[in-house]
Amino acid sequence: MTATGRCAAATLLLVSISCATEPSSDPGSVAVIFVSDPAAAHFGSVEVRGLGSRRALALERAANSTEGPAALEVFTGAAFPDAADPDAGLGQSGLPKAGLPEGQNALPPVLGDLVADGDRLRFTPRYPFVPGQPYTARWRPVDAPGEPISEPPSSILLSFSLSPSDAEPTTAVAQVYPTAEVLPENLLKFYLHFSASMSRGNASAHIRLLDDEGRELPYPFVAPHQELWNKTNDRLTLILDPGRIKRNVGPNLEMGPPLVAGRSFRLVIDKAWLDGQGLPMTHGFEKRFRVTDPDRLSPRVEDWRLSAPSSPTAPLVVRFPEPFDHALLHRLLRVFDGSGNPVEGTLETQDHQQVWNFFPNDPWSQESYELRAASSLEDLAGNTFDGTFDTSLEGTPSTEEPKGGFISLTFQPVSSR
Amino acid sequence: MPRKILPRDIRKSSPSFLIAVVVALALTAGAWSIAIAAPKDGLALGKAELQSIGALEFGPPGILFVADSKGTSVYALEVPAAEGEAVTEIPSIENLDEKIAARLGVGPRDVAIQDMAVQEKSGMIYLSVMRGRGDGAKPVLLTIDQEGKLSELSLAKVRHDRLEITNPPVEDDKSRWHTRELTITDLEFVDGELLIAGLSNEEFNSVLRRTPFPFEPQVAVTGLEIYHGAHGKYETHAPIYSFLPFDVGGKQHLLAGYLCTPLVTFSMDEVRKNTKLRGKTIAELGWGNVPTDMVPYKQDGEDWILVANNRRGPMKFKASDIEAANKKPGITTEVGPRVGLVDHSVPLGHVAQLDRFNDQLIVLLTRDMETGGLNLSSRSSKWL
Numbered sequence: 001m002t003a004t005g006r007c008a009a010a011t012l013l014l015v016s017i018s019c020a021t022e023p024s025s026d027p028g029s030v031a032v033i034f035v036s037d038p039a040a041a042h043f044g045s046v047e048v049r050g051l052g053s054r055r056a057l058a059l060e061r062a063a064n065s066t067e068g069p070a071a072l073e074v075f076t077g078a079a080f081p082d083a084a085d086p087d088a089g090l091g092q093s094g095l096p097k098a099g100l101p102e103g104q105n106a107l108p109p110v111l112g113d114l115v116a117d118g119d120r121l122r123f124t125p126r127y128p129f130v131p132g133q134p135y136t137a138r139w140r141p142v143d144a145p146g147e148p149i150s151e152p153p154s155s156i157l158l159s160f161s162l163s164p165s166d167a168e169p170t171t172a173v174a175q176v177y178p179t180a181e182v183l184p185e186n187l188l189k190f191y192l193h194f195s196a197s198m199s200r201g202n203a204s205a206h207i208r209l210l211d212d213e214g215r216e217l218p219y220p221f222v223a224p225h226q227e228l229w230n231k232t233n234d235r236l237t238l239i240l241d242p243g244r245i246k247r248n249v250g251p252n253l254e255m256g257p258p259l260v261a262g263r264s265f266r267l268v269i270d271k272a273w274l275d276g277q278g279l280p281m282t283h284g285f286e287k288r289f290r291v292t293d294p295d296r297l298s299p300r301v302e303d304w305r306l307s308a309p310s311s312p313t314a315p316l317v318v319r320f321p322e323p324f325d326h327a328l329l330h331r332l333l334r335v336f337d338g339s340g341n342p343v344e345g346t347l348e349t350q351d352h353q354q355v356w357n358f359f360p361n362d363p364w365s366q367e368s369y370e371l372r373a374a375s376s377l378e379d380l381a382g383n384t385f386d387g388t389f390d391t392s393l394e395g396t397p398s399t400e401e402p403k404g405g406f407i408s409l410t411f412q413p414v415s416s417r
Numbered sequence: 418m419p420r421k422i423l424p425r426d427i428r429k430s431s432p433s434f435l436i437a438v439v440v441a442l443a444l445t446a447g448a449w450s451i452a453i454a455a456p457k458d459g460l461a462l463g464k465a466e467l468q469s470i471g472a473l474e475f476g477p478p479g480i481l482f483v484a485d486s487k488g489t490s491v492y493a494l495e496v497p498a499a500e501g502e503a504v505t506e507i508p509s510i511e512n513l514d515e516k517i518a519a520r521l522g523v524g525p526r527d528v529a530i531q532d533m534a535v536q537e538k539s540g541m542i543y544l545s546v547m548r549g550r551g552d553g554a555k556p557v558l559l560t561i562d563q564e565g566k567l568s569e570l571s572l573a574k575v576r577h578d579r580l581e582i583t584n585p586p587v588e589d590d591k592s593r594w595h596t597r598e599l600t601i602t603d604l605e606f607v608d609g610e611l612l613i614a615g616l617s618n619e620e621f622n623s624v625l626r627r628t629p630f631p632f633e634p635q636v637a638v639t640g641l642e643i644y645h646g647a648h649g650k651y652e653t654h655a656p657i658y659s660f661l662p663f664d665v666g667g668k669q670h671l672l673a674g675y676l677c678t679p680l681v682t683f684s685m686d687e688v689r690k691n692t693k694l695r696g697k698t699i700a701e702l703g704w705g706n707v708p709t710d711m712v713p714y715k716q717d718g719e720d721w722i723l724v725a726n727n728r729r730g731p732m733k734f735k736a737s738d739i740e741a742a743n744k745k746p747g748i749t750t751e752v753g754p755r756v757g758l759v760d761h762s763v764p765l766g767h768v769a770q771l772d773r774f775n776d777q778l779i780v781l782l783t784r785d786m787e788t789g790g791l792n793l794s795s796r797s798s799k800w801l
Contacts (some may be wrong), residue, residue: 029768077521087510106520111569126569130523188621199550201529219705222676223727224658225531226471226600228618231487233552237618241705242655242676276552327619382621389621 028328030151032139033077033344034160041242043162046137048072048121051151056116058147063114071142073109075100076166078134078159100136110135132164139380170280171275173285176267177326179381180352185261186294187380187387190238192269192327194215197233198274206273209239212264220258233276242382259291295322295381298388301407306371309413312363316411318371323353323379332374335360338367364413458493458577459631465492467572470545470556473534474604474611476630481534481543482611483558485600489583491604491613493630494558495576496536496543504540507780508565512790517559520567521548530791533770535780542793543570544688561793581630582613606630607662607685608669614657623656623675625688640693643671643681655679661711661722663741674708674724680758682743692773699742700758703729710771714779714798723779723801724760725768732760733801763801 027048036044048071051059079100101107111126115389129135139156141149166307177191192207208221221238228237240258259265271284299322307317316335326349335343335358345360375385381391458480469487476482479497484490510516519524531545543559547554558570558732582599599615606612613626613636627637641657654692660673662685669685673696681696688694702708702724710725720736769791770782779796 047446074522076522076524108567109520110522111520115558124523127521127523127557130527130549133523135522197552200547200554201550203553219728222707224600224602224616224676224707225709226486226602226616228600228616230598230618236620239621239676242621274551280552315774325619331619376620376622 007369011391022081030139030141032137032156034137034158036162042125043131045125046074046123046158046160048139049119051119051121052147053116053119055144055147055150056121058144059121059142060116062115062142062160068141068375070109070114071140071144072114072121073138073140074112074123074125074132074135074139075107075109077101078161079136079138079157083173100138101352103306106305115270121340129162131162134159134161136160159409165277165279167277167279169271169275169279169282171198171277171279172271172282173269176285176287178323178353179326180323180380181289182283182292183289184293184295184381185259185291186290186296186381187259187326188240188242188378188380188389190240190267192236192238194234194236194275194281198229198236199274199276199278200229200233201228202273203227203236206270208270209258209266210266210268214271217258217265235327239324261291261293264290295379295383295389296388298383298386299324299377299379301373303383304409305408306411308411309364312365312413313408314364315357315359316369316371318356318358319351319401320354320356322379324379326353327379328374329353329356332377333358334372336370336377338369338374339367340370343369366413368410368412368413372406373409373410374406443545453600454571457631458495459578460493460495461558461578462574462576464574465494465575465577465579467492467556467593469554470547471531472601472604473543473545474606475534475536476606476611478765480630481536482606483545483606484613485556486598486600486615489581489599491580491582492599493578493580493632494570494572496541496570497538498539498541498694503538504563505778506563507540507542507774507778507795508561508563508793509795510561510565510793512788513782513793514791516567517544517546519568520559521546521557523548523773526550528769530782533772533780533782535772535774537775540774576613578632580611580628580634581634582615582626582636602657603659605660605662605671612660612671614660614673616658621656625657625671625686637689639688639691641681641683642693642695643675643679643698657681658710659708661713663713663714663722663736663739665743670743672711672722674702674711676707678702678704678706678708678726678729678795681709682739687785697743697746699739699745699761700734702726702732702760705729710768712771712773712779714801715776716798716801721798721801723763723771725771731763731765733763733773735761736752736760765796765801 031049033049034049035047051257059071082393115122123137133258134215137158141151141153145147172195174193174195203224209217212215220240222241230234267287269285271281273281275281303321306320309316329349330347333356335345337343347357347358349356378384418583420613433610465484467483467488469485470483471486472484474482476493479495481494481496483492483494485492502572514525514528514530521528527549529547529550531547534543536543539752540563544559546557546559549555558568558572560568589784598618600618601613601615603614604611610627617622623641625639625641643655655675657673658676660671663670663672671685671688673681673683673685675681678701679698680700680702681698683696706729707727708724709727712723714721714723722734722736722739724732724734742758765781765783766782766786769784769786772780774780774795779798779801781794782794783794787794
């Protein structure tokens with residue numbers, strides 16, 4: 001604490017703290033305190049103690065009437081050069097060299113609620129204090145209706161910060177789909193799966209696509225304003241710029257497709273990417289793959305090999321002649337019983353998304369079952385049963401509407417008896 | 418009918434007739450005020466539990482639509498405009514991102530401004546912001562008033578309604594496909610209907626959703642396909658990214674910007690009639706780009722459309738050029754990467770957000786090339 005300071009931290013969680021007051025004839029009456037509370041949603045609050053209860057209540061009312069400055073405000077940032085070392089910020093008089101920025105550089109105070117509690121006035125932030133982020137609380141005696149200033153006319157600054165997390169990184173890239181090492185030139189998507197949730201909004205800074213000479217491809221992915229995460233923030237969808245992978249498309253002519261048949265590429269993900277807890281990953285990830293000719297054919301269900309379950313508990317196994325989109329294999333293929341009710345179960349893919357295994361929760365009965373695949377199921381190049389990714393309109397009436405719907409295959413489990 | 422009589426006949430009316438007219442007007446006003454006092458808007462007071470916040474769009478007076486992609490929902494919030502004279506100026510604020518960060522108690526890197534919408538007349542600017550980028554990220558709706566004061570619109574107690582967007586767009590309902598995830602990229606309120614454009618994180622497709630307001634639980638869907646003008650005889654089902662209603666000869670149309678970046682028109686009559694529709698490609702704006710915002714404005718009595726892009730600079734188009742292009746058959750033969758419409762560049766720098774305040778004023782969030790800060794400003798359409 002500084003010489004004349006009347007500020008403190010009631011510490012439960014380690015905080016760094018520094019404070020200063022302006023000269024005062026009676027500095028003993030009011031104290032500004034950061035009360036840490038790691039269990040609370042907001043991690044802590046700031047209190048002014050030593051006010052009369054009527055005065056505290058009047059200041060609460062004045063602050064909430066939106067007229068005039070509030071007596072207690074909290075600002076983002078330190079009023080001292082080094083909040084952990086208050087002396088570093090103090091001049092010879094014991095006053096801080098640096099205060100809160102003013103005038104043009106003034107920043108608005110942190111959103112929060114000011115509430116009187118007995119002889120205290122308490123500030124609770126609307127959103128939690130962030131560990132590692134410095135803050136400065138400022139007490140200024142102000143008039144309140146019916147309760148004029150009764151404290152020493154000096155303001156108090158209190159800088160504090162919650163100690164940053166010392167947790168060790170634990171998150172990593174779990175898998176990148178498609179997993180095959182050979183991919184078509186007109187590949188449409190990558191799915192990046194992580195072992196835990198990730199932070200949003202910085203993906204492009206941490207993903208690079210390099211050619212076999214180590215050169216980075218410029219803008220290989222579509223960069224919509226919103227990144228395409230799943231709800232749990234542990235899977236990111238990357239779309240290769242479709243303007244570049246279609247044939248004869250301008251960019252394609254201008255600079256070629258991002259992937260070129262016959263060459264090798266690396267998708268590189270660096271470990272500095274922050275996870276959902278704000279920590280870097282344990283290690284980076286690299287996917288090497290070779291590129292082959294573009295796939296411009298719609299899948300044909302005639303080419304699927306369906307193996308009926310060999311026992312009441314054996315899986316239904318479907319083998320495809322080419323890999324399909326990993327995410328869509330989990331959503332757009334469904335098994336139904338003879339009455340048309342969906343069969344619940346678990347599924348897994350094998351052989352680089354070319355085999356689909358479905359394990360029913362309850363044993364198969366002897367009835368006939370149906371496998372339905374949505375016609376919008378995509379292969380790696382975005383070709384579907386409805387048509388190829390870029391469909392030729394030659395000879396096709398332009399009024400023809402795309403199909404939609406689903407493709408149906410029936411099977412009967414083999415009796416175990 | 419007082420409204421028919423008033424303009425021409427009132428001066429030569431006898432005093433008793435004047436009184437009759439005034440009484441009739443008062444009765445009409447009374448009926449209106451009753452209708453306003455008990456609106457059947459489906460809104461209820463309570464907590465709007467948004468999981469995320471994104472696209473914003475003003476609807477009927479005092480209604481703000483807010484997209485929540487993570488919650489697969491759109492909210493209608495009541496945001497009444499303050500009474501009084503129409504506002505004509507918008508405050509300028511430098512380093513707005515720093516100020517928002519300070520207000521939310523985080524560093525500027527932990528603030529992601531998602532969208533901006535300006536309320537007509539009140540001039541109140543609404544910003545949808547995600548506070549934080551990790552697990553603790555919170556959706557926040559901020560306002561900026563005439564004085565430049567940055568406040569929060571509390572979602573804890575607000576009259577609102579929520580529309581869930583979970584119905585599958587194309588497949589047979591009976592097959593019970595799982596609920597899909599959708600990133601809502603743009604909202605537009607057209608003729609009493611809210612139009613919702615989105616991007617799936619799995620299928621590569623283009624679906625436009627429609628719902629009347631007040632919300633009804635069933636959302637109408639239209640699958641949209643386009644000719645990709647730059648690749649000749651091929652069509653694609655690229656996702657629509659941002660769009661704008663515009664009038665062609667009294668008929669409502671949509672001008673849609675796609676990912677890669679064709680500009681396409683759809684007639685709203687056709688959108689309403691069909692579950693699948695092919696639009697007319699009228700221009701190609703160039704590869705590697707996403708059109709992020711489109712707004713109409715007037716300059717010297719002529720209608721223009723301003724388009725902000727994520728990687729290409731802002732462009733402006735004459736509405737009459739778009740209308741003329743819309744009359745032609747559309748691009749279905751192989752063309753170069755940037756064709757169809759004359760785009761005029763606009764000296765605005767890097768535009769992060771764009772909205773129309775009125776015919777004369779555009780509100781902008783631009784990245785300052787010298788300081789790197791994000792600045793809020795307005796620009797008279799004279800200087801666009």
